Amino acid sequence: MADFLLVHGSCHGAWCWRDLIPALEAAGHTARAIDLPGHGPSTVLPSACTLDSCRDTVLDASTPDTVILGHSWGGYPISAAAETEPNAMRGLIYLCAYIPIGGRSMVEMRKAAPRQPVLEAINRSSDGASYTIDPEQAPGLFYHDCPDAAVRYAIPRLCAQAIAPQTAPLPLSARFDSVPKHYIRCRNDRTIPPEYQQEMTKDWPSQRVHVMDSSHSPFFANPNGLAALVSRIAQEI
Template identity: 50%
Template sequence: MARFLLVHGSCHGAWCWRDVVPILERAGHEARAIDLPGHGDDTTPAAEVTLDLYARAILAAIDEPVVLVGHSMAGYPITLAAQMAPEKIDRLVYLCAYVPKPGLSLADMRRAGPRQPLLPAIETAPDGVTFRFRPDMVGEKLYHDCPEGTVDFANAHLCPQPITPQATPIAELDRWNGVRKHYILCEDDQAIPPEYQAKMTQDWPEGTVTRLPTSHSPFFAAPAKLAERLMEIATT
């Protein structure tokens, strides 16, 4: 039996794992999805949300070592959590996620990418504290291969994304280096370019990078395939 802790990406919440958690549980595993501070049902004011707060929320949700899965933006907080308390992490799984480099924020890494396909879908709030995804573009950028009804469901749940966590670099990754890692690259991703995902993991050991033929949202597009892949990773 494996223990999974699932962490969402920008503007999302625990709700995005609705189809994956039951599959993992039916297979005999423990699976839990959490809302990061300022997301979903968590009421932390956006102006108070930090990358450190994200990481501490993740660690607070862990009683025994877990397979920690981070989607997209969550590559940063799961990395910081592993840097802070590697003994709590059995292994890390980056699901079409940013893999941090020391001294670079997520925003820095996004700008360093070969292209930024998600940029037209982002609207920054007038106060500069948050951004959101344009409702008319999320289908094209995030859910284009997902079942009917996904866009409406997502638009009813998507929330403003605090900007500070994405503008914060991680200074050191020495303790993170010793944690086992796996990357799931999504080949039809219209948010984080697949070629950039490949570049971020180009020096990873053989067998630690696998692929799914999906969009940026495999938890909706192919939940059974994603769950199967996570179980394979957890038991390998």
Template identity: 50%
Template structure:
């Protein structure tokens, strides 16, 4: 079975994976979820957080070849980490996540999307160094198919997101290209437009693109189905058990 490391998206934390962790473990996998710097239980000050800080935290959390799942903005730090140390990775899995384009920051990529639905749900801090999710728009944008209890739980745990990592341009090198990749596309996503997810995953092998009929948060609304797909990814021929 596989070793999984789960990396959350903006303003979230390891807490967002509580159902998926259980589902994957029930299938026999080893699963860990990471709080990126400044999120969840990690108290790194926002002023000290960069994209490479995220990537280094991911690498520090890995114990041998690992399938790394990145949700939403985590597509950037997992890609950067794979570019720095590709032999640590069995596979990258982008869960409705940004796949970096050459010399683009995440902010620049978001602006290339045909729509910007997420903008109504975020508010910048006074100093511009972070942003937060507006509670009144959270369900509509992130959790429209989730249970009320899970939405309430999320709202209690959301935290500010540093802006610097998302404003940092990335160019991935040949090391990144050696890592196997999958994309899980969420077809009812109100945060990252589904058509833009299609665009970002268009150069993935067809068998490596999976579609879920969910919102931006399938770890809450469809954890068993998500775990099933990750289990199949772990068994795919393109995901070697060792390097």
């Protein structure tokens, strides 16, 4: 059995793993979710959030036996954690997430995608420190195949996302390369284009890339299927 640490994406929080945690626990695993700085009950202002503080939050919650799963933007702080302390985790799972290229920021990675479906839904704060997602557009971007009850649960919980962590470049080295990694591509993703997810993993061994017929939020759309898949992945890490 595995110990999973779940790391949310932009504008989300530990709340988004509501359905996946019990599905993993029913399979005999332990599973924990964290809020990155500026999310959940955190009192850290967006202007004070950094990629380093996000990284440290991940490391503080991890153990050498932990499989860390990062969703979307969450791919960056989990990668930063692996670069800093590769022995502090058992392996990484990227869930329709950005895989850093050394020296690039997440924003640079997003701009390299062939399409930018999320841009029209972004509302930048007046001070330029954060952004939010238009709640009218969020269901179509994030949750188009999720149960209505899950969508009603999620929309009011979406929060501001600090910009500075996402504009910070992430240098990578052999330390990052040494950590076992798997990727779950979501075939029906309307946030990070599926073809870009495929591009980011084009040089990966095929057995480390998995596909779900899901939106950007398989933790709501198909939590049992996601739990079964990450359980199988954990056996290979």
